Amino acid sequence: MAYLNVEGAIKRYGATTALNGVSFSVAKGEFFTLLGPSGCGKTTLLRSIAGFSQLSEGRVALDGADLLAVPPHKRDIGMVFQDYAIFPHLTVAENVAFGLKARKVATSVIRDRVAEALATVRLSALSERLPAALSGGQQQRIGIARAMVVKPRLLLMDEPLSNLDAKLRLDLRDEIRDIQRTIGIAAIYVTHDQEEALAISDRICVMDGGSIEQIGTPQQIYGQPATRFVASFVGTMNLLSPEAFGLPAVPGVAQWALRPERLRLAEAGATEHGASGFSGLVEHFTYLGREAHLTVKAQGHRLVAQIAAPPPDLAIEAGREIRLSFDRADLHAFDAAGRRVRTGLAA
Ligand SMILES: Nc1ncnc2c1ncn2[C@@H]1O[C@H](COP(=O)(O)OP(=O)(O)OP(=O)(O)O)[C@@H](O)[C@H]1O
Ligand SMILES: [Mg+2]
Structure with a gap:
């Protein structure tokens, strides 16, 4: 009440x-x-x-x-x-x-x-x-x-x-x-x-x-x-163009978005079902103990990735190429006016 x-x-x-x-x-x-x-x-x-x-x-x-x-x-x-x-x-x-x-x-x-x-x-x-x-x-x-x-x-x-x-x-x-x-x-x-x-x-x-x-x-x-x-x-959000990283063009979607903690380091060539993978160049790597932050340039985007509980020996030099992946179910979608859109990919 x-x-x-x-x-x-x-x-x-x-x-x-x-x-x-x-x-x-x-x-x-x-x-x-x-x-x-x-x-x-x-x-x-x-x-x-x-x-x-x-x-x-x-x-x-x-x-x-x-x-x-x-x-x-x-x-x-x-x-x-x-x-x-x-x-x-x-x-x-x-x-x-x-x-x-x-x-x-x-x-x-x-x-x-x-x-x-x-x-x-x-x-x-x-x-x-x-x-x-x-x-x-x-x-x-x-x-x-x-x-x-x-x-x-x-x-x-x-x-x-x-x-x-x-x-x-x-x-x-x-x-x-x-x-x-x-x-x-x-x-x-x-x-x-x-x-x-x-x-x-x-x-x-x-x-x-x-x-x-x-x-x-x-x-x-x-x-x-x-x-x-x-x-x-509220938090950090990576904003992606509508057809970035092989995503399907969905009518009404002007922008996809993905939280940094939803990106993960991936093995070369291996992308699971329902996931998207891509390669990018590391710009910055920051090791913070319980997590690590990466800034990566890929396909015209600059993305922030947050790796939880990184292996203690994880160190990635700037300029190195790495592979990242994410589940398409973790995507958010926004229309041209910036309003949330429901899609089959992003609930
Ligand atoms: N007495 C006033 N006369 C004229 N404009 C005012 C007056 N008080 C507030 N404003 C204007 O109204 C708007 C909202 O101000 P307000 O103080 O409510 O913001 P706020 O969200 O509390 O910001 P902050 O986080 O900086 O405290 C601002 O554009 C401010 O310049
Ligand atoms: Mg105030």
Whole structure:
């Protein structure tokens, strides 16, 4: 059942259309991610739901009630920002208590709720510290505790991890997901990091230029990209011309596409049934331990291949000719407008 409903959201800034008719729903307890390149309208959409920005057209309903009629401070929505936005002169506990004090909640209730929120984000031991004496990850957890402490009906997070180093991002990403599941809140999470989106989301909404390209589970978004944009934005995709590598010309197919991990090193001359094989010249070879990456030039294409669990002695010099093969069932197909096409070759 839809909990949050956004319908026909349009936002214009003068001549710029930041949102161009966006519609989607989020279920109760769902982790929903907005993913897209810089400027595609993610923050605009989040701010419109929170009420910091007014839509030019469209409707937003939460739990069946029109949200746009409710002033921002009464929407019961928690928001976590990219740049922490915490008060440096207040302790951790005082930062978390801030929203409750502003709402004139009783002191004893504030004490309990702050303790509970700090325990959830594992900051209880640091409650009397000032933010300057905390790591970036700990500061960001203050932001999450502060958004949660008011027991919002919806949690919005705008690139909360983008200021953190890679290791911390991974840890905190898992923590955010655990916290969201524990409290069972509907969350909308914004990122332009596709791997983060795949890892953290129940469903991902891929946006480009103010419009939705596709909404789906991580598996659908990666495995059955609805458009060429989604295919190339989420992960890497090799785009092949319609008759490349001996592929049959299928009416309506303007481009075939293949993930790098679907290409494999093949023995000379041996191509299995249902597979296509071809020779190419190695441009780059990168050995990464658990995988190896190859860039290969073949028949006017430059292809990326990813070899999982390479033999420990695998080393391929640039300029060498190698043979690669792939299963035709692993191909994706797109029409001239970049939309996914179903074919007998590619499901
Ligand atoms: N206050 C504003 N006035 C004019 N144009 C704006 C304003 N805010 C955003 N825009 C424009 O609207 C578009 C969408 O911006 P938005 O901030 O929503 O993108 P985003 O997807 O969050 O990007 P990023 O990943 O860089 O944060 C951009 O073209 C931006 O320049
Ligand atoms: Mg943004």
